[in-house]
Amino acid sequence: MHDQELGSVVLRARGLRKDYGKGEGLVRAVADVDLQVARGEAVAVRGPSGCGKSTLLHLLGGLDRPTAGELWVNGRRIDQLSERALAQLRRHEVGFVFQAFHLMDELTAQENVELPALLAGRSPREARRRAQQLLEQVGLADRADHLPSALSGGQRQRVAIARALANEPAVMFADEPTGNLDGAGTLEVLRLFESLHENGLTLVVVTHNERIAASADRQVSMRDGAFVGTTIVADGRENRPGPDRVEG
Amino acid sequence: MGRVLLVFRLAMKDIRHRPVLAALLLVAIAAGTATLTLGLALRGTANNPYTRARAATSGPDVVATDFNGDPQAPAQVGDLVPFEQAPGVVAHSGPFPVSWTSLKTRRTRATAVVEGRTSTSSAVDQPKLTQGTWVRPGGVVVEAGFADALGLHVGDRLSLGGSSFEVTGIAVTAAFPSYPESLDSFLVGRLGSYSLGLVWVPEADVAPLAAVGSEPVFYYMDLRLADPAAAQAFAAHYTTGSSSQQTTGPSAQSNANAPKTALTLYPWQHIRSEDAQILARAQLVLFTGSWLLALMALASVAVLVGGRMADQTRRVGLLKAVGGTPRFVALVLLCEHGLVGLCAAGVGLLAGWLAAPLIAGPGLLGAPNAPSLTLPSVGLVVALALGVTIAATFVPAIRAARQSTVAALDGSARAPRRRSRVVRLSAHLPVPLLLGVRLAVRRPWRLLLSVCSVAVMASGLVAVLVVETAAGGVSPGPRVTQAIALISVMLVILAAIDAVFIAWSSALDTRHAAALARALGATPQQLTAGLSTALALPALFGALLGIPGGILIYEAPKHSGSTAVPSALSLAVMVVVTVLVIAALTAVPIAMSARRSVAEVLESETS
Numbered sequence: 001m002h003d004q005e006l007g008s009v010v011l012r013a014r015g016l017r018k019d020y021g022k023g024e025g026l027v028r029a030v031a032d033v034d035l036q037v038a039r040g041e042a043v044a045v046r047g048p049s050g051c052g053k054s055t056l057l058h059l060l061g062g063l064d065r066p067t068a069g070e071l072w073v074n075g076r077r078i079d080q081l082s083e084r085a086l087a088q089l090r091r092h093e094v095g096f097v098f099q100a101f102h103l104m105d106e107l108t109a110q111e112n113v114e115l116p117a118l119l120a121g122r123s124p125r126e127a128r129r130r131a132q133q134l135l136e137q138v139g140l141a142d143r144a145d146h147l148p149s150a151l152s153g154g155q156r157q158r159v160a161i162a163r164a165l166a167n168e169p170a171v172m173f174a175d176e177p178t179g180n181l182d183g184a185g186t187l188e189v190l191r192l193f194e195s196l197h198e199n200g201l202t203l204v205v206v207t208h209n210e211r212i213a214a215s216a217d218r219q220v221s222m223r224d225g226a227f228v229g230t231t232i233v234a235d236g237r238e239n240r241p242g243p244d245r246v247e248g
Numbered sequence: 249m250g251r252v253l254l255v256f257r258l259a260m261k262d263i264r265h266r267p268v269l270a271a272l273l274l275v276a277i278a279a280g281t282a283t284l285t286l287g288l289a290l291r292g293t294a295n296n297p298y299t300r301a302r303a304a305t306s307g308p309d310v311v312a313t314d315f316n317g318d319p320q321a322p323a324q325v326g327d328l329v330p331f332e333q334a335p336g337v338v339a340h341s342g343p344f345p346v347s348w349t350s351l352k353t354r355r356t357r358a359t360a361v362v363e364g365r366t367s368t369s370s371a372v373d374q375p376k377l378t379q380g381t382w383v384r385p386g387g388v389v390v391e392a393g394f395a396d397a398l399g400l401h402v403g404d405r406l407s408l409g410g411s412s413f414e415v416t417g418i419a420v421t422a423a424f425p426s427y428p429e430s431l432d433s434f435l436v437g438r439l440g441s442y443s444l445g446l447v448w449v450p451e452a453d454v455a456p457l458a459a460v461g462s463e464p465v466f467y468y469m470d471l472r473l474a475d476p477a478a479a480q481a482f483a484a485h486y487t488t489g490s491s492s493q494q495t496t497g498p499s500a501q502s503n504a505n506a507p508k509t510a511l512t513l514y515p516w517q518h519i520r521s522e523d524a525q526i527l528a529r530a531q532l533v534l535f536t537g538s539w540l541l542a543l544m545a546l547a548s549v550a551v552l553v554g555g556r557m558a559d560q561t562r563r564v565g566l567l568k569a570v571g572g573t574p575r576f577v578a579l580v581l582l583c584e585h586g587l588v589g590l591c592a593a594g595v596g597l598l599a600g601w602l603a604a605p606l607i608a609g610p611g612l613l614g615a616p617n618a619p620s621l622t623l624p625s626v627g628l629v630v631a632l633a634l635g636v637t638i639a640a641t642f643v644p645a646i647r648a649a650r651q652s653t654v655a656a657l658d659g660s661a662r663a664p665r666r667r668s669r670v671v672r673l674s675a676h677l678p679v680p681l682l683l684g685v686r687l688a689v690r691r692p693w694r695l696l697l698s699v700c701s702v703a704v705m706a707s708g709l710v711a712v713l714v715v716e717t718a719a720g721g722v723s724p725g726p727r728v729t730q731a732i733a734l735i736s737v738m739l740v741i742l743a744a745i746d747a748v749f750i751a752w753s754s755a756l757d758t759r760h761a762a763a764l765a766r767a768l769g770a771t772p773q774q775l776t777a778g779l780s781t782a783l784a785l786p787a788l789f790g791a792l793l794g795i796p797g798g799i800l801i802y803e804a805p806k807h808s809g810s811t812a813v814p815s816a817l818s819l820a821v822m823v824v825v826t827v828l829v830i831a832a833l834t835a836v837p838i839a840m841s842a843r844r845s846v847a848e849v850l851e852s853e854t855s
Binding site (some may be wrong): 054055058063064083084087088090091092096098100102104105106107111114115116118119120121124127147163167 | 664665666667671675676679682683690760761764765766767768769770771772773774845846847848850851
């Protein structure tokens with residue numbers, strides 16, 4: 001890979017592996033995955049349940065540590081970082097959206113969105129301003145003072161997306177963001193993702209949803225922990241079998 | 249019947265499944281029941297040992313002494329002689345020479361009252377040997393309570409006024425109150441010490457021992473009356489007319505035959521009353537301690553039950569899923585903790601009953617009779633144990649039983665209440681505190697329990713400090729000291745258990761929020777520091793509450809008198825050490841919980 005190309009790569013994994021258990025009980029959740037994601041690119045990871053998609057996402061976002069392999073985020077190798085450094089990474093470089101929303105029940109929508117900014121050391125006023133701006137962006141300015149229990153599924157997920165954007169991450173990871181939503185909720189989230197992508201946000205989305213996958217620049221398929229195929233959507237839906245290799 | 253058996257079996261299975269938690273529950277409740285049993289067992293026994301000692305030692309009805317502590321009007325031994333023939337006196341012993349001198353053993357120093365005796369036995373006041381033989385040249389006999397406090401045994405050597413003697417025997421007497429009840433009142437406060445013990449020495453050694461410290465020699469005479477019940481009247485009769493004498497004893501007599509002398513007379517009822525002070529003090533300490541421990545047990549049980557409930561959510565869901573009604577589930581939970589409470593009552597009764605003779609002390613003739621635990625006493629102890637258990641279990645059991653089956657099967661903790669003001673204010677705090685405060689206030693009752701637990705412990709410790717301050721460095725006696733130490737240690741242990749379990753419970757039901765905070769960029773260190781600091785804040789409040797609490801505990805039994813407030817430094821040290829220890833203890837389970845993988849926690853739980 002040329003230096004010029006490296007400069008535009010936000011996320012890069014080489015030989016990424018995650019094992020659980022030992023000996024005969026060993027389960028390889030992620031098997032030697034190679035991946036690179038360019039700035040502004042949207043990648044959809046697809047595959048059957050239990051194939052290791054979520055585990056891969058946790059590894060890429062620094063929520064979990066790989067058993068082997070190398071991982072770079074924004075040009076910085078993260079697979080050997082300390083827990084404290086990984087926390088810093090999660091605070092500033094990446095944003096997460098979970099299938100189950102994972103909002104704090106006792107905090108309002110705005111307080112949930114403010115939280116990452118406060119954790120990043122922003123002043124309460126600045127965090128509030130940023131949260132208001134993000135809630136407006138996701139179309140929930142009028143629901144800012146509502147608790148999650150008073151919001152629909154789609155609205156909760158939009159709050160979660162706003163929260164993931166609070167610290168302007170280099171890449172956003174979304175794990176089945178429409179998995180818990182009805183049709184209307186799915187549509188709300190889908191439009192939001194399309195809008196974020198159009199605005200140049202780098203996205204890695206684990207999804208079963210055809211429309212989200214179709215809106216991505218690239219789709220990668222997983223089975224038994226490994227990449228088994230890549231579809232370049234933006235380049236005339238070219239099908240390219242085999243793992244997504246990093247060119248050396 | 250089948251349902252009762254099922255409830256019992258399910259309760260027993262869960263107790264066996266979580267033996268450590270059950271054992272901790274048992275310890276928490278048993279600490280309170282044992283102390284209460286001890287207090288109840290000693291109730292009414294205060295007079296019993298003296299009565300037995302009096303019978304066994306031919307105890308005097310009246311003790312007369314020529315010592316009045318007044319150097320301007322000293323009494324003379326000759327002043328005692330007329331009592332031999334006084335109306336109502338049927339027998340006498342003495343006068344025996346008495347003085348005081350320094351006592352040293354290998355381990356300690358004390359002041360001893362030395363009473364001269366010959367090898368012949370006396371008609372009245374024959375000290376009863378519990379070990380060894382009577383005094384002989386070079387050999388002394390030590391009063392049993394004093395020997396116990398100094399750790400002296402037959403065959404040991406001690407130094408009196410610089411001269412070495414062998415301890416040939418240990419004995420009890422009814423002529424003086426047993427150590428540590430002070431002989432000082434018998435010496436009209438002139439020594440300024442409350443830790444005088446009695447040693448019988450060969451009569452010929454009293455004068456040389458007194459001469460070492462240039463102390464006076466005075467005399468005691470033991471009188472037996474035809475009517476022992478009239479001893480107080482006898483002493484009062486001879487006191488009449490003593491207007492010019494400076495005596496501080498209960499009665500001073502101006503005998504018609506010796507009007508210019510100053511004598512002091514002690515009826516046996518007075519000696520009994522002084523002697524009973526030992527047990528009275530022990531009883532007061534134990535009763536106060538038992539209520540403190542009962543309060544602490546209540547807090548501990550609530551904490552432990554809360555922890556168990558947080559851990560049992562899924563089990564409750566399973567019971568309900570297979571057809572258990574909320575009532576049935578609540579019964580299982582109540583039965584489970586009730587069984588532990590009953591066991592704790594049994595353990596407490598046994599421990600208290602066994603410990604009672606130790607607290608009564610060996611200074612009295614043997615231990616008091618096997619402590620009389622009446623049926624009402626047993627009932628009170630069992631009621632305390634069950635009351636504490638049910639009070640702490642009832643609300644969580646009902647709440648758990650009424651929880652949605654689906655939510656319980658998910659194992660999700662009860663939704664926390666929103667605290668808008670705390671959320672707003674905490675935004676201005678440093679990140680660790682922001683996290684800690686927000687996580688801690690999700691369970692305000694738990695914080696209140698933490699305050700209560702630390703406040704009870706601190707009250708106990710402050711009460712001990714007040715006792716120390718009031719005593720001015722004088723020991724209240726080994727048994728009372730042991731009782732105080734035992735209760736203090738139990739309070740500290742229970743408070744430590746509470747702190748760890750409050751932290752553990754907090755870590756358990758904030759694990760999702762904590763994992764989410766970590767996913768958003770908080771470090772495990774920030775979470776640990778924040779949550780343990782947030783949990784230490786109630787400890788600070790509790791420790792501060794303990795200061796007035798401890799003073800109140802000490803002052804409550806008194807109806808008047810000045811308040812002995814411990815030094816600001818000792819109180820400050822108590823508060824600071826309490827807060828630091830609680831913070832350190834809470835940090836352990838929180839840090840362990842913060843080490844769990846974020847992905848694992850978030851995957852296993854749904855919001």
